[in-house]
Amino acid sequence: MDKQYSSCDEQLIYRYFDKDMDPEENARFQNHLGVCKTCSMQLEHLKNQAEALADRINEESEKADFYALEKKVLGEIRRKNRSFFNWKDVLFKKIYVPATVAVAMTVLVSFYYFYMPLYSPPSAIINSFTGEFSSVMILETPETKQTILWINEDESFNVENQSV
Amino acid sequence: MLRINPCRAAFVFLVLTAIALAPCTRAWARPAINIGVETILASQKDRFVDPKLLPLKNELNSVFRYTSYRLINSRQLQLNIGRKGTVQLPGGRVLTIVPKNIKGKRATLSLMMHKKKRNIFNTEIRLRNHSAIIVGGPKYKNGNLIFRISNSF
Amino acid sequence: MSNSIHNRILDQDRLVALLKQGDEVAFQVLVRRFQKKLFAIAYGITLDREESMDIVQEVFLQVYTGINAFKGDAALSTWLHRITVNRCLNWKRKWARRFKWRHSSIDTVENERLDENKEAGLAPEALYQGKELGVKIEKALKTLPDQARAIFVLRELEGLSYDEIAKTLALKKGTVKSRLFYARKKLKGLLQSYVKEDS
Numbered sequence: 001m002d003k004q005y006s007s008c009d010e011q012l013i014y015r016y017f018d019k020d021m022d023p024e025e026n027a028r029f030q031n032h033l034g035v036c037k038t039c040s041m042q043l044e045h046l047k048n049q050a051e052a053l054a055d056r057i058n059e060e061s062e063k064a065d066f067y068a069l070e071k072k073v074l075g076e077i078r079r080k081n082r083s084f085f086n087w088k089d090v091l092f093k094k095i096y097v098p099a100t101v102a103v104a105m106t107v108l109v110s111f112y113y114f115y116m117p118l119y120s121p122p123s124a125i126i127n128s129f130t131g132e133f134s135s136v137m138i139l140e141t142p143e144t145k146q147t148i149l150w151i152n153e154d155e156s157f158n159v160e161n162q163s164v
Numbered sequence: 165m166l167r168i169n170p171c172r173a174a175f176v177f178l179v180l181t182a183i184a185l186a187p188c189t190r191a192w193a194r195p196a197i198n199i200g201v202e203t204i205l206a207s208q209k210d211r212f213v214d215p216k217l218l219p220l221k222n223e224l225n226s227v228f229r230y231t232s233y234r235l236i237n238s239r240q241l242q243l244n245i246g247r248k249g250t251v252q253l254p255g256g257r258v259l260t261i262v263p264k265n266i267k268g269k270r271a272t273l274s275l276m277m278h279k280k281k282r283n284i285f286n287t288e289i290r291l292r293n294h295s296a297i298i299v300g301g302p303k304y305k306n307g308n309l310i311f312r313i314s315n316s317f
Numbered sequence: 318m319s320n321s322i323h324n325r326i327l328d329q330d331r332l333v334a335l336l337k338q339g340d341e342v343a344f345q346v347l348v349r350r351f352q353k354k355l356f357a358i359a360y361g362i363t364l365d366r367e368e369s370m371d372i373v374q375e376v377f378l379q380v381y382t383g384i385n386a387f388k389g390d391a392a393l394s395t396w397l398h399r400i401t402v403n404r405c406l407n408w409k410r411k412w413a414r415r416f417k418w419r420h421s422s423i424d425t426v427e428n429e430r431l432d433e434n435k436e437a438g439l440a441p442e443a444l445y446q447g448k449e450l451g452v453k454i455e456k457a458l459k460t461l462p463d464q465a466r467a468i469f470v471l472r473e474l475e476g477l478s479y480d481e482i483a484k485t486l487a488l489k490k491g492t493v494k495s496r497l498f499y500a501r502k503k504l505k506g507l508l509q510s511y512v513k514e515d516s
Contacts, residue, residue: 014498018472020479049454049504050473056451057357057474060366064356069370070348073377077344080382123295125270131277131285141223148227151285151301 013042122147196244197263197271200314201251203237206230206300207307220312224298232307255304256280259311269293271315291315329393336384348377351394354475355401361470362405362463364455372404379404391484398475398485402467411463450508457507461500468493469500 015021016029033040122140124147129136132154139148204217207230213221214235221233241249243263251259257279264272270290277284277299284302291297296314303309335343355376359369379400380387387396458466464486471477471485479497483490 010502011498014501018479018497020494045505046501048450049508052450053361053454053470053473056455057360059451060360060369061353061356064366064370066352066356069352069374070345073348073374074341074345076374076378077341077381080378081339121292123292124297125290127272127288127290129285129287131283131287133285136285139227142226144223146223146296146298147289148298148300149285149287151299153284153302 008036008039008042010042013039013046017043017046120145195266195317196242197266197273197315197317199241199243199249199261199263199273200296200312201237201239201241201259201261202235202312202314203253204310204312205232205234205236205254205304205307206310207232207234207305209306224310230307233310253277253311254309255302257284257302257309259313261313264288266317271317273313273315275299275313293317330389333384333387333389333393336381344377344381347380351397352377354394355397357474358398358401358470359405361458361474362402362467364459372401375404376400395481395485398471398477399487402471402486406463406467453508453511454504456511457504460507461503465496465500468496469504472497 012029016026016033021029033043122145126138126147126149129149131151133151134154135152137148137150139150140146141148204214204220206224206228210232212232212234214233216235217233224230224233236254239251241251241261243249243261245263245265247262249261251261253259257277260274260276260278262274264274266272267290270292272288272290274286274288276286289297291313294314294316296312298310298312300310301308332343332346336347352373355373356369359372360366363369363372376397380397387393458469461469467486468482471482477485479490479493482488482493482497486493
């Protein structure tokens with residue numbers, strides 16, 4: 001007798017039952033089943049188990065209302081189609097496009113009215129400056145951005161001023 | 165129905181076009197810049213603001229702490245590009261202005277202030293149309309002189 | 318739905334192509350073709366009729382909205398099995414199921430079934446014997462881990478090979494074999510103990 005089957009390996013029974021054997025192995029095991037009552041009974045038990053499970057589930061299937069299931073599922077997809085289509089259409093045509101235009105216009109107008117004035121350039125740009133002075137300050141008024149050149153004349157100019 | 169005479173219509177159109185283009189042609193031929201020079205005495209000795217200077221007071225008070233602003237002198241010049249203009253200022257000072265060119269919204273002006281042949285300062289600025297530059301600092305009597313130089317073109 | 322339309326959509330590729338176009342008739346064919354099979358798988362795992370019906374409904378809706386995700390590299394049935402099993406093994410369902418099982422006894426179920434048969438005027442003893450194994454198997458199945466039960470159901474009910482089960486559940490073939498072996502061994506032991514209890 002083949003050593004492989006001497007202990008009536010359960011795994012082999014399962015593999016045979018699950019058709020997981022090649023033809024040669026399958027034939028050998030079938031021969032073994034012919035002489036081994038234990039393995040035959042095990043196999044029979046597996047078959048009964050599978051049938052019992054199938055019967056049990058069939059029993060439940062017969063109680064299930066598949067017509068209602070089909071109706072419910074088809075109704076749901078029809079409802080989805082309607083709402084999805086409308087939602088998309090409304091959102092795009094009536095909300096998205098006008099909203100984008102409105103936002104763009106608001107941004108442009110705001111930029112023109114608020115940002116541009118805030119960012120007004122100074123009234124005068126000084127290209128060059130030379131002279132006889134002790135110090136000079138270049139300022140800008142905060143509101144109207146008027147340029148201010150503040151010169152501290154050399155002391156020698158002031159001596160003459162006092163006489164005027 | 166109103167009947168329009170084509171000849172009259174053409175004539176009116178030409179006249180209107182000429183009027184519209186007149187300033188442009190004038191500027192194109194001889195660009196001139198209107199320059200204003202206001203001389204102001206600012207001091208802290210008293211409290212007085214010349215009514216004509218009220219707008220300037222707010223501007224200056226945002227930077228300085230004077231309590232009195234007196235308009236001493238106001239001159240208006242109309243200078244062509246390259247022509248020199250001079251303004252007599254208190255304390256023997258003389259301001260010389262020469263417009264150099266007009267580019268876009270700004271006119272390039274050369275400003276020179278001197279006193280008895282001594283050059284106080286010499287500057288070249290690009291002044292925006294309908295704007296002013298404030299030049300200040302020279303001591304005079306009990307305050308400081310402020311010159312407001314404006315232009316339009 | 319007429320037979321001519323049904324025949325026209327018999328081929329899987331054609332069915333999938335129509336489903337991707339949103340063809341409602343094709344979807345109806347899909348539902349009719351697979352609802353019982355998917356219910357059987359769902360019941361084998363959840364052991365609850367109502368829950369199984371809910372799962373089958375969810376599976377079809379998922380298929381409808383996600384049909385474009387089906388690439389055709391596996392059979393449509395494999396894909397459907399996979400979705401069904403995944404829904405059954407969803408953790409929320411697992412917890413709800415265990416709670417339900419803990420709070421309802423199989424004996425109650427057995428007695429209800431006996432009453433149904435009595436009302437039908439059938440001899441209770443004979444019917445009880447015939448259905449005894451099925452009920453005991455169901456009781457024993459509840460003791461298995463969810464994934465082992467899923468593998469057992471796919472093998473015993475659907476007759477899928479180890480490779481097909483491995484593809485469906487994204488497992489290795491060796492893992493499928495070992496878990497199936499474990500499930501059968503446990504069931505064998507439990508069924509023997511139920512027989513001893515009865516005797």
